[in-house]
Amino acid sequence: MGRRMGRDVDRKDGSVPTGTPQGAGSPGLMPWASSGETPPSNPRWLPLIEEVMKVFVVLNPAAGQEAHASVRDALARRLGAAQIPYEVHETVEGDAIGEIVRARLREGFDLVVAAGGDGTVSGVVDGLVESSIPLCILPTGTGNLIARELGIPTGVDEAVALIDGPSGTRRIDAMRIGDRVFILNVSVGVSVSVVRSATTGLKNRLGRLAYLWGILLRMFRWRSHPLTVAVDGVAEEYRAIEVSVMNCGMLPKALYLNGPTLSVDDGHLDVFVLGMKAIRDYPGMIFNVLAGRPFDFLWRFLEVEKHATIRSDRPLRVQADGDIVGTTPVEIEVLPAAVRVLVPQEAATAPSPS
Incomplete structure (x- = not known):
């Protein structure tokens, strides 16, 4: 029955x-x-x-x-x-x-x-x-x-x-990269180093603090890169420490309180571009995130209806839903x-x- x-x-x-x-x-x-x-x-x-x-x-x-x-x-x-x-x-x-x-x-x-x-x-x-x-x-x-x-x-x-x-x-x-489907986000930049640092054992011991530990360990090694982001066929160039294609609304809500409201069922994806002027900006970013305060480090928001592509001058690692899935260039297809x-x-x- x-x-x-x-x-x-x-x-x-x-x-x-x-x-x-x-x-x-x-x-x-x-x-x-x-x-x-x-x-x-x-x-x-x-x-x-x-x-x-x-x-x-x-x-x-x-x-x-x-x-x-x-x-x-x-x-x-x-x-x-x-x-x-x-x-x-x-x-x-x-x-x-x-x-x-x-x-x-x-x-x-x-x-x-x-x-x-x-x-x-x-x-x-x-x-x-x-x-x-x-x-x-x-x-x-x-x-x-x-x-x-x-x-x-x-x-x-x-x-x-x-x-x-x-x-x-x-x-x-959802989002498709090649023959794989993902649901949270796809990114190039600082998040890759954080994901690599937050091992399963560390997450079991520290919970969400494992990601903060990864940030603290590596943030002074972060460097901006020249990146080309194409959204639905329109390309723009940026110098950024992070480009993230978001599907889940919980991630940007935690990082950028003044950003757009996203939803996992809104029928599109959103691209976040983050740049910083100097290494000395990083501690301020971490403090504001932990304090739940908004911050502004040259963010740009782009809405994706069909597909987005991230390219770089040299291959950079790409993470998707916590796994390293390859290097740039990467193309992401929207699956509403x-x-x-x-x-x-x-x-x-x-x-x-x-």
């Missing part, structure tokens, strides 16, 4: 898409349930229902033994009580999570759970793009930025309850409304801030 879960509209006019029930070899849309509710016109959220019959869980044990045990316990109690069958795949270093998810979808799973941090969520999203299968996030990582932006509970038990309790879905945007995510009903029935 399965559980009926929130689903969303796939047509901009709010009409009902056709489809066939989920089969063992053909992921597809479920028909509308008979709920008596009228679909809203916005295609990104809707607390209507479909049935969950089989769940695939991607569990990252790197978050620590306590988080690992709490996920296992919550799944056993809640899904067991709801008689929803599930299978758990525990990740190991080097796993191609997206490929694993794509392969397992052919076995008839109609919901995928990502239990871990933003990196785990990113890997699962990579496997769900171009399918209609929704995602449930159990946030057990350091930042949990996507979960926080979508209003998903940070407690594991409360997050699992979205599967067998009241919930809806929201469609979130790419994946459906389970959220609390109150988050499913109200639009994101714009």
Whole structure:
């Protein structure tokens, strides 16, 4: 016996898409349930229902033994009580999570759970793009930025309850680089050195302070670079210490209080360009970030509707969602409304801030 879960509209006019029930070899849309509710016109959220019959869980044990045990316990109690069958795949270093998810979808799973941090969520999203299968996030990582932006509970038990309790879905945007899909940000510059410094062990010990430690270790080595940024075919040149293509609104909100309001489901990406006049500016930047104060270090904001490209005179490392993915030049494609995510009903029935 399965559980009926929130689903969303796939047509901009709010009409009902056709489809066939989920089969063992053909992921597809479920028909509308008979709920008596009228679909809203916005295609990104809707607390209507479909049935969950089989769940695939991607569990990252790197978050620590306590988080690992709490996920296992919550799944056993809640899904067991709801008689929803599930299978758990525990990740190991080097796993191609997206490929694993794509392969397992052919076995008839109609919901995928990502239990871990933003990196785990990113890997699962990579496997769900171009399918209609929704995602449930159990946030057990350091930042949990996507979960926080979508209003998903940070407690594991409360997050699992979205599967067998009241919930809806929201469609979130994504970014494609080559054959990989990402959800947070893609950047060139100082963030690369910070990501390399914040190891899994350090994040487990220090939490979010691991990123601050990375900044303090390396900030006096930061140098600006001549960079060319092309947005939807229009190129501009900058001398910058950082160019970041953002999808998640939580990151810029923490760094630049006077910047634009971003949302993971606004249908576009945003490019942030950061420059500094001198090395002596860096401590002031760190102090203002920690104090929650706005600062202005030659920021530039560019909105991306289709694609963005970052080029440099010499190859510079590129990070995406916390992984080093290559060197410049890098091209990022916008994937609007790419994946459906389970959220609390109150988050499913109200639009994101714009």
